[in-house]
């Protein structure tokens with residue numbers, strides 16, 4: 105299959121691109137390198153040293169990988185170039201990772217809120233409009249988030265894969281049932297853009313029969329896959345800072361450098377998780393099992409397990425001897441929530457979940473320990489607050 109990987113230089117996109125090339129697909133990476141530029145603006149770097157995109161591609165070929173190409177393009181702004189690329193490459197599928205993906209970054213300022221909305225919503229819309237204009241039948245595999253369902257209390261109910269069957273009582277006492285998109289409940293501007301993406305997919309699928317698989321992904325942990333481990337120049341990025349670092353990788357990295365594990369609030373927040381190796385595998389499964397023509401948007405919950413953040417901190421502390429420090433929560437969110445998720449679609453396609461295992465946790469600690477001298481400890485705290493109230497509480501606990 106000819107596959108474009110939008111955002112193929114990023115944390116999920118790079119190991120995914122390499123995996124698809126290894127599986128024999130013809131891969132073209134499209135990325136505007138905005139993630140690397142944001143690191144420069146934030147004055148922080150991936151904990152692991154990452155090679156430039158050209159070095160990555162060269163290294164991949166030198167270790168015997170099937171060659172991939174790279175196109176530098178901003179999908180949110182360069183509409184004509186995107187359309188031209190579709191016409192010249194004529195891909196059968198496009199994996200869409202190319203969005204600003206950090207909730208704390210999206211909540212930093214009006215500028216980052218506006219950037220996140222402009223980038224994510226325009227990017228997704230440009231992609232859909234350009235596919236329609238090209239007249240090509242291209243399957244989109246999009247990376248969404250479990251956060252579209254929200255983390256309020258689901259009162260013990262299982263979150264289905266995208267659609268909810270509802271019964272609507274009528275005035276005459278009768279009821280009708282309907283399958284609707286699961287109501288959304290975004291918890292940040294970033295999450296809100298993902299809920300807007302959902303509606304864009306719904307509309308273009310209905311109106312233009314665009315085939316879409318939307319993957320509602322949990323928080324990704326781990327760093328490398330067997331393929332990115334083949335050469336140091338293929339190493340994947342490891343975000344640890346307060347804006348881009350994600351919770352479990354941050355705990356593991358904090359344990360590695362002797363920094364107290366930073367738990368926000370009570371730690372009662374429950375989140376869904378998936379290891380990077382499974383994330384990569386799921387994208388391949390979704391690509392190789394596309395919806396048929398005329399089928400509505402396929403939605404898969406791309407997660408393998410749920411955990412309470414505080415319990416994760418205790419698990420990492422028990423494994424490494426790290427200390428735990430509770431801090432004011434920068435986010436406006438439920439103090440505690442449950443999260444029971446249906447993920448049957450991937451299990452039925454053959455996914456063998458990589459669940460939290462001490463060996464894999466230790467592997468991440470080892471990676472972090474190796475690069476500990478690259479860590480700027482001043483960038484670890486989360487300083488991006490959801491509202492002025494959270495900002496006040498944060499500054500009082502940060503002294």
Ligand SMILES: NC(=O)c1ccc[n+]([C@@H]2O[C@H](COP(=O)([O-])OP(=O)(O)OC[C@H]3O[C@@H](n4cnc5c(N)ncnc54)[C@H](O)[C@@H]3O)[C@@H](O)[C@H]2O)c1
Pocket residue numbers: 110111112113114115116117134135136137138139140177178179180181200201202203204205223227247248249250321322323324325350
């Ligand atoms: N990392 C996670 O834990 C996680 C969890 C759930 C969902 N996701 C989703 O997966 C996708 C990838 O996440 P990631 O962690 O790899 O993020 P990332 O920031 O590491 O990668 C995104 C890539 O897209 C590129 N990009 C952004 N905007 C672009 C544009 N307008 N044009 C071209 N390229 C652009 C960036 O330069 C970057 O290389 C995102 O959509 C994210 O929302 C990630």
